[in-house]
Each structure stands twice: as structure tokens, then as C-alpha cells.
Amino acid sequence: MRFFPPYSLLIVAGAFRSASCIPLDSRTQELYNPALAAVTSSTTTGMNTRQTATNGTATMAPPYFVIYAAEGEGPPPVANLTGFNVVCLTFLYANGTTAQWSPAAAWQNLPASQRASVKAEYAKAGIKLFISVFGSLDWPATEGADPTNTATTIANWAKQYDVDGVDVDYEDFGAIGKGTGEQWVIDFTTQLSKDLGGNYLISHSPIAGWFNATGPGLPGGGYRTVDKAVGSLINWYNVQFYNAPYLYTTCDHLLAESNGTWANSHLASQTSVFEIHEYAQVPLDKIVIGKPVTLHDAGGSYMNGTYLGTCIQQAKQDDWNAGIMFWQYSNVSSTMIQEARSLAFPL
Ligand SMILES: *[C@@H]1O[C@H](CO)[C@@H](O)[C@H](O)[C@H]1NC(C)=O
Ligand SMILES: *[C@@H]1O[C@H](CO)[C@@H](O)[C@H](O)[C@H]1NC(C)=O
Ligand SMILES: *[C@@H]1O[C@H](CO)[C@@H](O)[C@H](O)[C@H]1NC(C)=O
Ligand SMILES: *[C@@H]1O[C@H](CO)[C@@H](O)[C@H](O)[C@H]1NC(C)=O
Ligand SMILES: *[C@@H]1O[C@H](CO)[C@@H](O)[C@H](O)[C@H]1NC(C)=O
Numbered sequence: 001m002r003f004f005p006p007y008s009l010l011i012v013a014g015a016f017r018s019a020s021c022i023p024l025d026s027r028t029q030e031l032y033n034p035a036l037a038a039v040t041s042s043t044t045t046g047m048n049t050r051q052t053a054t055n056g057t058a059t060m061a062p063p064y065f066v067i068y069a070a071e072g073e074g075p076p077p078v079a080n081l082t083g084f085n086v087v088c089l090t091f092l093y094a095n096g097t098t099a100q101w102s103p104a105a106a107w108q109n110l111p112a113s114q115r116a117s118v119k120a121e122y123a124k125a126g127i128k129l130f131i132s133v134f135g136s137l138d139w140p141a142t143e144g145a146d147p148t149n150t151a152t153t154i155a156n157w158a159k160q161y162d163v164d165g166v167d168v169d170y171e172d173f174g175a176i177g178k179g180t181g182e183q184w185v186i187d188f189t190t191q192l193s194k195d196l197g198g199n200y201l202i203s204h205s206p207i208a209g210w211f212n213a214t215g216p217g218l219p220g221g222g223y224r225t226v227d228k229a230v231g232s233l234i235n236w237y238n239v240q241f242y243n244a245p246y247l248y249t250t251c252d253h254l255l256a257e258s259n260g261t262w263a264n265s266h267l268a269s270q271t272s273v274f275e276i277h278e279y280a281q282v283p284l285d286k287i288v289i290g291k292p293v294t295l296h297d298a299g300g301s302y303m304n305g306t307y308l309g310t311c312i313q314q315a316k317q318d319d320w321n322a323g324i325m326f327w328q329y330s331n332v333s334s335t336m337i338q339e340a341r342s343l344a345f346p347l
């Protein structure tokens, strides 16, 4: 099994997936029918409201409040998304297939008319729908996938299945550890932006530690290298401040000074929000703070919503306004985002 530290949360999620293998059809029926009744075809204008930036990527203003749908039920109903403005469906793989039972598969299997209706509902609620690609179980560079062809495959899928953006959850630890993964991501992102043609959003979801570019574990410079090369094509980063037991768990360690060496690795040092900004020079409005929704949604770094809300308030006072990402959607995710937003971005 490909299981390197830092352990990806997405591996943890795999365990949940097998526990929830309800046949896709019954799930989608259950979730979509009530929602669809309220939708009329005259509201299907979401596609036309995008703005196009000259650098080839669509624009969306921060803050971003992002939720990953990681279990089989497809896009969550708008009624359960209060507080969020971006939903990422997991996962589309580099080879163009979707993970079994995944929300991405559910979306792909819906009739086009139902996809359009859901999109219209989302647009009405101000929610963008993303397809998240790769994830921790798909290591495209290590497997020898061509970055340019892969980007074209992904872009075609995004267009065919009518999402607003592509989230690049690249977790090829093997290739990054060798220093070859960075160029793969750069080539991929360049082609993706080209193929998407300026009408789609692009986010990336690196682990926080990959912004430390000088440690021995990141010979290729990690995401600092990626950001230097193609940062202008990336709308924001859903930075994974998790799966790092005991790290990023206080406001100070999350925002100002990430503490310590994690499993004797350099990866956790100098990768708090403001350190990423200072050392990697990533703009503060692109560093979205990613956290698990519950203690069980990741291998560590959980903060409760009330406490996280105080950190968010501190960060906002220091001119950060990128937003919050949670892994993963459940019956408590909306409560969590509302708590985390309550002081700085109240609804
Ligand atoms: C596509 O990639 C996924 C993830 O790496 C893999 O599990 C699956 O077997 C591949 N499918 C095909 C048809 O190659
Ligand atoms: C693209 O360029 C525009 C105009 O310079 C800028 O506002 C926007 O933030 C850039 N897009 C991204 C994704 O960085
Ligand atoms: C980092 O800080 C947390 C919270 O104070 C603490 O539990 C943990 O032991 C620290 N980690 C290291 C490696 O110092
Ligand atoms: C990254 O990690 C190395 C090794 O632990 C450390 O010396 C360096 O200061 C860290 N910070 C940055 C911003 O590279
Ligand atoms: C939330 O976390 C903070 C900081 O760890 C703690 O002091 C507080 O008791 C927690 N609140 C709840 C409701 O668990």
C-alpha cells in the first residue's frame, strides 16, 4: 500500500467509503427528487455569470468557504450547505475514471437535465461546483501519466459534466519526494488552464508542509516552486492544515509559527498561514485554511468550530481573508462552518 507520512486524510476517507456503499441510484434518487421539484429551467444561467481573467482562469472573489463531498451521494442539497460557497466533488482520476461510489461518479451518472437543475440551484445559492482530481490514491507522476494529456482529459470531463472549476488535490508524495512532482504539476496546470479556456476556476489542495521549500524532503521546492511558476493560474489553495498530529492546533501554530518537526521530518516547520505568506510569498487571499470537520475526519489537527472561529478572527484582523475549507461534508459541516465564520464572516 502506498502509505507515506504525512498520512493523507483522503486515505482515511477511503475507510468510510466502503462502509457506505449504498447503490448509487437509490442515493441519488433520494437526494435529488425533492430538490428538483423547486427548480425551473429559467434559472439555468449560472454558466453565463463567470468572468474571464486575461491570464486564462475565471475569477471569484474571496473569501472561499469550501466543503468536500467525499462519500457516494453526489452533490449535497443546497439546504445543507448554509455557510459554504464552494463544493468539491471527489474524485476524478488522472485516467479519466471516477472513484467507485464517489460523488464524482454520482454526478457523472446523472442525466444531463438533472445536472443542469442542480447547477441552477447552486448558482441561485451562490455556490460553485468543482470536480476534485487525483486524491491520495492516485499518483499520476509516479505512474507515468503524461501531464499534458492528463490535463486535456480532465478539462474535457469538466466541460462535459458542467462544473465551475477543477480542484487539483495532488498527493503524489513519491514524485514530490524525488523532486520531479513539481514540474508535473506545473505542466498539468498550464495545460489545464489552456484547455479550460478561461471560463473555469482552478484551486489546488496541497498539504501545508509542501510550502516549506528548503528541507531535504522537498528537493524540487514543493509548492513554492509550483506557485512561482503557475500561481497566476490558480485561484486559491485549499491548504491542508491537518493530518499532522498535534500541529496546527492552536491559533498561534496555525497562523503565526507552525511548531516542531513532525515525525522527524522538516515538513511542518514554517508553514503556518502567515509563514507561507512570508516565505513562499503566496498572497494572503489565496491561503484557504483547511481543517477536518470532526476529530474523525482526519489523522489529527482538529480544532472545534468555536476555537477555530477565534483564529479566523485573528487572521482577518491581520488582513487575511482567503476563507476556510473543510473535509468532509456531513450532517455537522454546516454547523461547523457557521461557528468558524461567526466572528469574522458572520452570515
Ligand atoms: C484509473 O486510476 C485509478 C486510480 O489510480 C485506478 O484505481 C483505476 O484502476 C484506473 N482505471 C483504469 C481503467 O485504468
Ligand atoms: C489573473 O489576472 C487577474 C488580472 O491581473 C488577477 O486579478 C487574477 O487574480 C489572476 N488570476 C489568478 C487565478 O491569479
Ligand atoms: C506543537 O504544539 C502542540 C500544541 O501546543 C503540542 O501538543 C505539540 O507537542 C507541539 N509539537 C512539537 C513537535 O513541538
Ligand atoms: C523548512 O525546513 C527546513 C528544515 O527543517 C528549515 O531549516 C527551514 O527553515 C524551513 N522553512 C522554510 C521556510 O523553508
Ligand atoms: C474548543 O477548543 C478550545 C481550545 O482547545 C477549548 O478550550 C474549548 O473547551 C473547546 N470547546 C468545546 C465546546 O469543546
Ligand SMILES: *[C@@H]1O[C@H](CO)[C@@H](O)[C@H](O)[C@H]1NC(C)=O
Residues within 6 Å of the ligand: 331, 332
Ligand atoms: C449525524 O449522523 C450521524 C451518523 O452518521 C449520527 O450518529 C448523528 O447523530 C447525526 N448528528 C446530527 C446532529 O444529526
Ligand SMILES: *[C@@H]1O[C@H](CO)[C@@H](O)[C@H](O)[C@H]1NC(C)=O
Residues within 6 Å of the ligand: 079, 080, 330, 331, 332
Ligand atoms: C439535510 O437537511 C435536512 C433538512 O433539514 C435534514 O433532514 C438532513 O438530515 C440533512 N442532511 C445532512 C447530511 O445534513
